[in-house]
Amino acid sequence: MNFSLWSAIVGLLLVSMALGYTRLARLPLSTSLLYLLVGAALSPLWLDLVALDPMAHSEGLERLAEVVVLLSLFTSGLKMSLTVSDGRWALPLRLATLSMLVTAGLIAALGVFMLGLPLGAAVLLGGILAPTDPVLAADVQVSQAGDRDRLRLSLTGEAGLNDGTAFPIVMLGLGLLGLHELGPYHSRWVAVDVLWAVGAGLGIGGLLGTLVGRVVLHLRSTRQEAIGLDNFLALGLIGLSYGLANLAHGYGFLAVFAAGLALRRLEEKPVGGAADQALQQGARPDQAPPAAAIAEALASPDRASAEKAASDPAKAPAFMAHAVLSFNEQVERIGEFAAVAAVGMLLWALDWGHASWAFVAVVLLVIRPVSVVAGLLRSDSSRTQRALIGWFGIRGIGSLFYLAYAMNHGLDTDLASQLATLTFSVMVVSIVVHGISVTPLMNLYERRKEQRRSADAARAASTGSRGG
Numbered sequence: 001m002n003f004s005l006w007s008a009i010v011g012l013l014l015v016s017m018a019l020g021y022t023r024l025a026r027l028p029l030s031t032s033l034l035y036l037l038v039g040a041a042l043s044p045l046w047l048d049l050v051a052l053d054p055m056a057h058s059e060g061l062e063r064l065a066e067v068v069v070l071l072s073l074f075t076s077g078l079k080m081s082l083t084v085s086d087g088r089w090a091l092p093l094r095l096a097t098l099s100m101l102v103t104a105g106l107i108a109a110l111g112v113f114m115l116g117l118p119l120g121a122a123v124l125l126g127g128i129l130a131p132t133d134p135v136l137a138a139d140v141q142v143s144q145a146g147d148r149d150r151l152r153l154s155l156t157g158e159a160g161l162n163d164g165t166a167f168p169i170v171m172l173g174l175g176l177l178g179l180h181e182l183g184p185y186h187s188r189w190v191a192v193d194v195l196w197a198v199g200a201g202l203g204i205g206g207l208l209g210t211l212v213g214r215v216v217l218h219l220r221s222t223r224q225e226a227i228g229l230d231n232f233l234a235l236g237l238i239g240l241s242y243g244l245a246n247l248a249h250g251y252g253f254l255a256v257f258a259a260g261l262a263l264r265r266l267e268e269k270p271v272g273g274a275a276d277q278a279l280q281q282g283a284r285p286d287q288a289p290p291a292a293a294i295a296e297a298l299a300s301p302d303r304a305s306a307e308k309a310a311s312d313p314a315k316a317p318a319f320m321a322h323a324v325l326s327f328n329e330q331v332e333r334i335g336e337f338a339a340v341a342a343v344g345m346l347l348w349a350l351d352w353g354h355a356s357w358a359f360v361a362v363v364l365l366v367i368r369p370v371s372v373v374a375g376l377l378r379s380d381s382s383r384t385q386r387a388l389i390g391w392f393g394i395r396g397i398g399s400l401f402y403l404a405y406a407m408n409h410g411l412d413t414d415l416a417s418q419l420a421t422l423t424f425s426v427m428v429v430s431i432v433v434h435g436i437s438v439t440p441l442m443n444l445y446e447r448r449k450e451q452r453r454s455a456d457a458a459r460a461a462s463t464g465s466r467g468g
Helices: 003-025 031-042 058-079 087-113 119-129 150-165 167-176 184-223 230-247 252-268 274-280 291-299 303-311 316-349 357-375 383-391 397-407 413-467
Strands: none
Touching: 003 031, 003 316, 031 316, 031 413, 058 150, 058 230, 058 252, 058 316, 058 397, 087 119, 087 150, 087 357, 119 167, 119 397, 119 413, 150 167, 150 184, 150 252, 150 383, 167 184, 167 397, 184 230, 184 252, 184 316, 230 252, 230 316, 252 316, 316 397, 316 413, 357 383, 357 413, 383 413, 397 413
């Protein structure tokens, strides 16, 4: 297909999405399911306009998935407006470590005993399918500043962390296949691929997010400079944290998530000398301005109003965080469209003889709930929250990245074909079943939460009146 035809098709699809988004948002399904169907329709399965092949185009798929996951991870970090010491971090941390290890181990066991894979390939498959996806989970993640719902915080934090914490498992699988150096008794893997890479990724990302954010806020609040181009700031911080973390042999995915967290952390109090000025103006340094005020400043057609908010010591941190998040969410939607449509375009080229639908069912219906129960044992989450977390273990673009990464690191062609079919079968079923169920289940959850809130308020009012 020539570029002009590509341009016309992509343009038509994007315009159609823009025109129909309001109506589509009311449908009981996710937009990712629609993107998947669009991609499949363009492939040789129907219109035969695009013929992508996972083996022939693995490098392009890796880059596409990599960029989309990076955008989504940074967005997830910006959404998590929690302090490092906040106890609500316990749930996502347990999900991203304990639950992910249980998931990878059980999938590896299935790979060996159910699918007949060699141990290295089974471990690799476990690493590919263990992480939940930050790209396709927008409907179950934190959607606005100040949201402290445990379900949404847990799923957002888990998806942001485990796309990085799954990397050691992928490297272990490649090592067991002879495609990566593990060292004597796996010592290099433990020291470099686990301890150093995880620590360096989180440290570099957190440091860069803090430093860049503080410099921008200092220039804005004291000199009225560096105002505007928040989109450059977002993309620049993503590229800087990812690139430097990878150069230092750390995990860039964790670095980007940590950079988003650090940038959002600055919202909690003005920086440097601006703090005193903000206090003199009656602002609280531990509390961001109302989101409505920031949104109004961002949407204002008056450039002077926006610049005033951006340089106001009391509003500058929140303004920066919201501006960067707003831009990143828009770009992330475009990335989601491109990546999920690409998944649909690839379905025709897979060897579906390698598919095991029993394996898919066990991964989504048994392993995910079991891993969540194991990870959240004796936690303060409710039964409903644990059940929904167990259901919404969405697999998607993160798994596509790890699959393409393994293919581009010397994976045997036949084994790559088998792993590709297994991975895509889990991804496609996840996109379909979670895409259909997300709206009704989350609406039901929100209604019940509101009912409990109303009941608690009524009890409190009744108690207060009796006490009076």
